Amino acid sequence: MKKVAQKGDFLDILLRSKKTVFSVKDVVLLWGDSNIGAVQVRLNYYVKNKKLIHLRRGIYAKDSNYNKYELANHIVRPSYVSFETVLAAAGINFQYSSHIFSASYAKREIVCDGAIYEFFRIKKSVLTNPAGIDQNREHSIAVPERAFLDTIYRSKDYHFDNLGVINWDKVFEILPIYENKKMNRKVEQYHKWFQSGQL
Numbered sequence: 001m002k003k004v005a006q007k008g009d010f011l012d013i014l015l016r017s018k019k020t021v022f023s024v025k026d027v028v029l030l031w032g033d034s035n036i037g038a039v040q041v042r043l044n045y046y047v048k049n050k051k052l053i054h055l056r057r058g059i060y061a062k063d064s065n066y067n068k069y070e071l072a073n074h075i076v077r078p079s080y081v082s083f084e085t086v087l088a089a090a091g092i093n094f095q096y097s098s099h100i101f102s103a104s105y106a107k108r109e110i111v112c113d114g115a116i117y118e119f120f121r122i123k124k125s126v127l128t129n130p131a132g133i134d135q136n137r138e139h140s141i142a143v144p145e146r147a148f149l150d151t152i153y154r155s156k157d158y159h160f161d162n163l164g165v166i167n168w169d170k171v172f173e174i175l176p177i178y179e180n181k182k183m184n185r186k187v188e189q190y191h192k193w194f195q196s197g198q199l
Helices: 007-016 024-031 036-048 068-075 083-090 144-154 168-178 181-195
Strands: 021-023 053-056 059-061 079-081 100-104 108-112 115-121
Touching: 007 024, 021 024, 021 068, 024 036, 036 053, 036 059, 059 068, 068 079, 068 100, 068 108, 068 115, 083 100, 083 144, 144 168, 144 181, 168 181
Parallel strands: 100 115
Antiparallel strands: 021 059, 053 059, 079 100, 108 115
16 A cells, blocks of 8 residues: 555645545545545545535545546446437437436436436446446446447337447447347347438
């Protein structure tokens, strides 16, 4: 474990971090302090003095402008943002939803700080496979092609508004991780519909 931060540096270390959302475990690593009780006391002090925001048990934010995708990744671990959240941002779906949709090991809906986070179950071998997951930021998020496939995995007869932005080579590169013959056939069908101009 690295050297424990000095008294005046604790808050500065958090504020200088690229992260906008922290778990207690994140803070332990950033501060180099394995005394979870002491870490918790300091965090509670910063919350009380309005230096940090307490979002839910064990999760804190620098301020109200925190990244909701980061929070989604912290609420349920492991998880990554996908489905309609990514499809809408990529222009594959035209209907916007304020919910944050993620893939995880369990299906659940959680309300936190006025926002709704929906998690859909994906089998472990797919959930932990990094193919098509962008992890180069402070959160994990599916690329559009992975979100497209995740959505078909969840809903076999899903209606997509615009498949013109899909990179089909990438789709067929990621598809084998699902190990699902019915899904393979469905993806082929979507591809044919797209090629024939039906989608």
